Structures are given as C-alpha cells and as structure tokens.
Amino acid sequence: MSIIELAKRIEQSEHLTPAEYLQFAQDAPLETIQRLADGLRRRLHPDNIVTYVVDRNINYSNICTAVCTFCAFYRKPGSPEGYVLSFEEIYHKVEETITLGGSGILMQGGLHPDLPLEWYEELLTQLKRRYGIHLHCFSPPEIYAFTQLFQMSTEKVLRRLQKAGLDSIPGGGGEILVDEVRRKNTTKCNTDQWLEVMETAHRLRLPTTATMVFGLGETMEHRVEHLERLYQLQQKTGGFVAFIPWTLQPDNTKIGRKIPDRRSAEEYLRWLGMARLYLENIPNLQVSWLTQGIDVGRQGLHFGANDLGSIMIEENVITPAGAHHRATEELLRTSSLAEGFTPCKRKANYVRLEERVGLRA
Ligand code: SF4
Numbered sequence: 001m002s003i004i005e006l007a008k009r010i011e012q013s014e015h016l017t018p019a020e021y022l023q024f025a026q027d028a029p030l031e032t033i034q035r036l037a038d039g040l041r042r043r044l045h046p047d048n049i050v051t052y053v054v055d056r057n058i059n060y061s062n063i064c065t066a067v068c069t070f071c072a073f074y075r076k077p078g079s080p081e082g083y084v085l086s087f088e089e090i091y092h093k094v095e096e097t098i099t100l101g102g103s104g105i106l107m108q109g110g111l112h113p114d115l116p117l118e119w120y121e122e123l124l125t126q127l128k129r130r131y132g133i134h135l136h137c138f139s140p141p142e143i144y145a146f147t148q149l150f151q152m153s154t155e156k157v158l159r160r161l162q163k164a165g166l167d168s169i170p171g172g173g174g175e176i177l178v179d180e181v182r183r184k185n186t187t188k189c190n191t192d193q194w195l196e197v198m199e200t201a202h203r204l205r206l207p208t209t210a211t212m213v214f215g216l217g218e219t220m221e222h223r224v225e226h227l228e229r230l231y232q233l234q235q236k237t238g239g240f241v242a243f244i245p246w247t248l249q250p251d252n253t254k255i256g257r258k259i260p261d262r263r264s265a266e267e268y269l270r271w272l273g274m275a276r277l278y279l280e281n282i283p284n285l286q287v288s289w290l291t292q293g294i295d296v297g298r299q300g301l302h303f304g305a306n307d308l309g310s311i312m313i314e315e316n317v318i319t320p321a322g323a324h325h326r327a328t329e330e331l332l333r334t335s336s337l338a339e340g341f342t343p344c345k346r347k348a349n350y351v352r353l354e355e356r357v358g359l360r361a
Pocket residue numbers: 064065066067068071072073074109110111141186188
C-alpha cells in the first residue's frame with residue numbers, strides 16, 4: 001500500500017498492522033509523520049496544554065547484581081564505590097525537593113542483593129507519613145528482582161509496597177522489549193517479565209509509565225515490536241499513563257565502545273512521532289529534553305509530545321552516560337509558551353496540579 005493511503009488511514013484513526021507501521025516509519029517523509037502526530041496530539045489534548053513535573057530522581061543505591069552494557073551508574077556488590085543511602089539522607093533530599101516546589105519523588109536503585117523487603121516498606125511508610133508526597137518508585141526490573149529475592153509473586157510484592165505508600169511505577173528498564181536485543185545488553189528481566197510486572201500493577205490500579213531507548217543496536221523491526229507489545233498490553237489494561245522514548249547515552253559505558261555515536265535529532269523526532277501514532281491508546285507522550293536538549297524538546301511538542309518531563313532536580317543514571325542538558329521550571333514553562341502551548345505542572349501520575357493553568361509564565 002502507498003504511503004499516501006497509509007497516511008489517510010492513520011488520519012481516519014485506523015490502527016495499522018505492525019508491518020504497515022514499519023513501512024510508514026521507513027518510508028514516510030518526516031513532515032508527514034510530524035503533521036499526523038501533531039494532529040493526533042491535538043485530538044487527544046484539545047486544551048493545548050503541555051505538562052511537566054518537578055521531581056527528583058533519588059537513587060537509593062547504586063549496588064546492582066545485573067550487568068547492563070549501557071549503564072555507567074551501577075557498581076557491583078562489594079565495590080568500594082557502592083552505596084546505600086540512609087533514611088536520613090533520603091529525608092533530606094525529599095525536604096529539598098519539596099522546598100523547590102517538587103510534586104513527587106522518583107526513586108530507583110540498582111538491583112541490590114540483600115536489602116530486605118521490610119527496608120523498602122519502612123522507607124515508603126516513613127516518606128508517606130512525614131511528607132504525604134507522591135511516590136513513583138521501583139521500575140519493573142527492581143520489582144522482578146524483589147520477586148526472585150523474596151520468593152514472592154509479583155502481586156504480593158506490589159500489594160505490600162502499595163500498602164506502604166507506593167503510588168505509581170516508573171517505566172524504566174524497558175529499553176527495547178525484544179529479547180534478542182535485551183540478551184545482548186542486559187542480564188536483568190526479560191520482555192515477558194517486564195510486561196508481567198506492568199500488567200499486575202495495572203490490575204492493582206497502580207498507574208505506570210512506559211519507556212523505550214533507541215540506539216542499542218536494534219533494527220526498525222525491533223522498535224516496531226516494542227511498540228506493538230506496549231500497544232497490546234495497553235489494550236488489555238489501560239494502565240499506562242504515558243510513553244517516554246529517549247536515546248542511548250553511550251559515554252562511559254561498555255556499549256559506547258561499540259556504538260559511540262548518538263542517534264540524530266531527526267531520527268529521534270521521527271520515532272517520537274511514530275510512537276504517538278502507534279500508541280494512540282496511551283494518553284500522554286513525553287519528549288526527552290534531558291537526552292536531546294531543550295531545542296529538540298521544543299520541536300518534539302509539534303511531533304506529538306504533550307509533556308516535557310521533569311526538571312530533574314537530581315539525576316544520577318543517564319547523566320554519567322553523557323546526558324548533560326539541564327532545565328529549570330521557568331525554562332520548561334517559557335519553552336511551552338513560546339511554542340504556543342499552555343504549561344501546567346503535574347504529578348508523576350499525570351494528574352494536573354494547576355486549576356487555572358497558564359496564568360503563570
Ligand atoms: S541499568 Fe539498572 S539494572 Fe542495569 S546495571 Fe544499571 S542499575 Fe543495574
């Protein structure tokens with residue numbers, strides 16, 4: 001089928017087959033993808049709002065039993081550079097975040113080999129009791145590692161964490177949800193295990209995000225397969241609140257010795273737009289200014305994105321691998337306004353926090 005005919009069917013809100021999306025991703029002009037993704041974004045978010053969050057990525061530990069070729073953050077158990085933050089250190093970081101207008105905490109670690117489940121439960125309980133703040137914590141590889149370490153089902157682990165105060169789950173560790181690619185790059189959970197954690201979370205009414213990392217040596221077919229797996233799970237559960245694609249940051253990583261180049265801005269925008277079109281059943285799409293810079297972030301708002309992510313008061317995982325872009329809340333707001341949108345602060349679960357949005361530049 002011709003690109004013109006595929007474009008027409010997408011415009012009429014038809015969901016294509018994976019093979020048709022692949023053809024479209026490969027052959028459609030960038031302007032066509034941009035026009036369709038922008039049109040869909042305007043249909044999904046007719047109020048013209050661009051959301052963002054003020055939060056902090058607290059990495060409670062860098063000790064990790066997994067090995068990922070793209071990670072410059074982890075240290076092996078026993079390393080003199082390994083750390084576990086004390087509760088007092090975490091409280092201090094949360095208090096600073098609240099002082100800076102933060103609306104939540106994103107907390108993730110390495111896969112620690114022997115912290116007990118009670119440590120995590122006590123931490124969440126204390127954070128909720130002291131600060132009442134939104135707790136967006138523990139990506140699927142961590143939850144899966146808990147099930148192995150504590151010999152419990154995913155549901156039991158999630159119920160216990162939810163009872164202790166967990167509000168939502170970040171979509172980290174998705175990278176490319178195709179085992180052929182994962183096996184070359186990581187020893188953590190596989191595709192089905194990642195998706196099983198998300199499906200269980202959705203069943204327990206824990207909202208989650210989903211992510212994707214371009215540039216791990218994957219093919220376009222792999223990218224389409226990743227989008228298809230997410231699309232299918234979302235059809236079943238409806239629990240993903242947002243999709244967040246970013247590009248591999250190769251500095252100081254093992255994979256960076258093989259693949260030292262970053263994916264181009266044009267390729268990023270093409271796949272950002274494709275993600276908007278493919279995942280029309282996931283309401284929000286975030287553009288990653290952290291890996292692409294604020295200029296591409298602004299362009300992304302015209303390629304289907306309706307969210308600018310977080311100002312990231314603290315970030316320790318992608319930064320050592322080469323993501324050195326920084327933004328303030330003011331920069332995200334003025335960038336949204338400059339592109340013709342109304343900025344609005346949100347929580348990690350994408351609930352908006354400003355009633356009269358856009359009145360503050
Ligand atoms: S990406 Fe996560 S799981 Fe992989 S090595 Fe780094 S900390 Fe461990």
